[in-house]
Amino acid sequence: MxxxxxxxxxxxxxxxxxxxxxxxxxxxxxxxxxxxxxxxxxxxxxxxxxxxxxxxxxxxxxxxxxxxxxxxxxxxxxxxxxxxxxxxxxxxxxxxxxxxxxxxxxxxxxxxxxxxxxxxxxxxxxxxxxxxxxxxxxxxxxxxxxxxxxxxxxxxxxxxxxxxxxxxxxxxxxxxxxxxxxxxxxxxxxxxxxxxxxxxxxxxxxxxxxxVARRNMVSETITHVVHPVSSGMKRNLLAHLLRHQPDTQALVFVDTKIVCGRLAHFLERHGISADAIHGDKSQQQRTETLEAFKAGKLRVLVATDVAARGIDIDELPYVINFELPHTAEDYVHRIGRTGRAGHKGNAVSLVCAEEKHWLNDIQKLIKLEIPQEIVPGFEPEPEFFEAGSRGGRGRRGSADKADGGRERAPRAAQPAAPRAERGGKRPGRSTIAPDGFDFSKPYESSIAAPAAETAGTTAKPDEPPRRGQRPVAFLLGGLGRK
The missing domain is CATH 3.40.50.300 (P-loop containing nucleotide triphosphate hydrolases)
Structure with missing residues (x-):
């Protein structure tokens, strides 16, 4: 037609x-x-x-x-x-x-x-x-x-x-x-x-x-690969991969503007021509950077998701996810910058242990099991191989997983133990003082009881003090001068 x-x-x-x-x-x-x-x-x-x-x-x-x-x-x-x-x-x-x-x-x-x-x-x-x-x-x-x-x-x-x-x-x-x-x-x-x-x-x-295709489907002309790596070695692995592909351009995606600028400087220091494009740059700077990348003057363009929307480069060979997107649909948008109009493309993702759950979401969305290749010398943390691991040392504070993949509850989500359990009994130490006082029980005023008897009532230990009752600063030696 x-x-x-x-x-x-x-x-x-x-x-x-x-x-x-x-x-x-x-x-x-x-x-x-x-x-x-x-x-x-x-x-x-x-x-x-x-x-x-x-x-x-x-x-x-x-x-x-x-x-x-x-x-x-x-x-x-x-x-x-x-x-x-x-x-x-x-x-x-x-x-x-x-x-x-x-x-x-x-x-x-x-x-x-x-x-x-x-x-x-x-x-x-x-x-x-x-x-x-x-x-x-x-x-x-x-x-x-x-x-x-x-x-x-x-x-x-x-x-x-x-x-x-x-x-x-x-x-x-x-x-x-x-x-x-x-x-x-x-x-x-x-x-x-x-x-x-x-x-x-x-x-x-x-x-x-x-x-024209099922929802969230990615182009069949794109080759996907995941390189498991520890979070601290990501920058070095990226530089290693780029040095082994000296004649190709790559669009590198990160999550934040701060990481965007720092990663571009890191690559420049390692002899790889790179620049960053993000929302804090002026429109003129963004336009000049993008034009330099399109003209082949830059090998690597480091970008955030927002700034990269609208980047249309003919036959861009590589899109690299330095950090996986938090939303699986964004993966489809990112890798769509390569493999356009029937051309071949490569989508490379550097994934550490705390990002593995995002990788699982992406694979579920695109209905594709992405092959994983470990680069010698850049091995991931042991936690990466635990099923469904979210990692515990991640920059996003994800929860650990241990014991065969069972997710460990975050520290903040655990119910607080009663005061007596946390600070009372300790192994090998008694909570009973020589005068008979039990430190593991809430304090009960010995003054309140006679007052209650005078009023003709029986004071209950758990009953809160009545409104208007005069507070007693027992441990501080009284209320001081009036």
Whole structure:
């Protein structure tokens, strides 16, 4: 099947041919005709299968009737809104729109946080048909009244699962309330969860469900391997692996921004050209680093999950999980940076004992037993081989497992022992003093008893003192001066 058979206008077919594409991918074959027909879509596909073109091409086809060469802003109302979770992904979608709209006079812009708003405001005032935005910066423009969403005909949510993970759902609900009710809505995601389906129920009307592969399936062109290693030897093992693949590039994933920067410096000190990309860096720094990696000037790019969204590099050979993600679905997103568009890829994970339970979750999700290879000289802790071990020395404070895999209860979860059991009887030491006082029993005041008898009542040892009773500082020698 060719793109001409999908019903796209000739201008789009020419732009696709210029980009070097001849046959649509499975997600494109299914999605494009449905979107052109005007239906809402809930689409899911493995990352790297061309789902961005799956919604940008039919979007441009439907908006082509609004195309105008006029310079008047009134002739360029905002007709389509594409929401992306990160700046990098928004820029990637923007580049796709620009590539496919080169023969169609439709204007597009990309707005995101981390940069000055003035340039974006000037661009919006010119009149823009297609706006690609991150939710937070879009709401900033709404508050400043620099964008009008009343004429939006199409809404696209890209990477909806990451929107959910990053806490953007309240912002998205606010944006939905600003859009016309009569619109076409598309929701695309690499993975589906029950929460995503709830969001789809709120924003989509009788959607067509498109899944070109089973949920959370990873590309068959990717080779997976796990290297068990002790947590303290991870950096050295990473440097060892990279030195033995001197001509290849690798995208290395970590959990935190601090580890991201430190690991990049460590690799640099060991003669491996590397740089870090994370949320604390300015947009210019992130763009320059990413461009250097794409151009081959950097061998290794160390990134966090958020910053790596939208990284699209042709034929990237290696993705390395220096730290396993806490959520199994994030593993699918991470390794989707390699093995794209049918190319071969490698997904390598460095796993210590306290991360083994996350490895089990990942294997259960992708329904694949990942082979484990121990690199000589970088053996893991003995706890790694205990079934289901969560480790006890991990950076995340996971519980130990011992005695044949039985999980040992965390120290904080154990019920506190009574005071008498903890500080009373000790082996070889009596709790009875020479005067007959038993240290293992709660203290009972010898003064309270006569007072109770005077009142005609019998005092109970466990009865709390009556309100208004004068406290007695027995061990401190009285209450002091009044």
């Amino acid at each position: 060719s793109f001409a058979e999908l019903g796209l206008i000739p201008e789009l077919q020419k732009a696709v041919a210029d980009a070097g594409y001849t046959e649509p991918t499975p997600i494109q074959r299914q999605a494009i005709p449905i979107v052109i027909a005007g239906h809402d879509v809930m689409g899911g596909a493995q990352t790297g299968t061309g789902k961005t073109a799956g919604f940008t091409l039919p979007l441009l086809h439907r908006l082509a009737r609004h195309a105008s060469t006029s310079t008047s802003p009134a002739r360029h109302q905002t007709r389509a809104l594409i929401l992306a979770p990160t700046r990098e992904l928004a820029m990637q979608v923007y580049e796709s729109v620009k590539t496919y709209s080169k023969y169609v006079p439709l204007r597009a812009t990309c707005i995101y946080g981390g940069v000055d708003m003035n340039a974006q405001i000037q661009e919006l005032r010119r009149g823009i048909e297609i706006v690609i935005a991150t939710p937070g910066r879009l709401l900033d423009h709404v508050q400043q009244k620099t964008i009008n969403l009343s004429q939006v005909e199409m809404l696209v949510l890209d990477e909806a699962d990451r929107m959910l993970d990053m806490g953007f759902i309240p912002d998205i609900r606010r944006i939905l309330g600003l859009l016309p009710a009569a619109r076409q809505s598309l929701l695309f995601s690499a993975t589906f969860s029950d929460e995503i389906k709830k969001l789809a129920d709120q924003m989509l009307k009788n959607p067509q469900l498109i899944e």
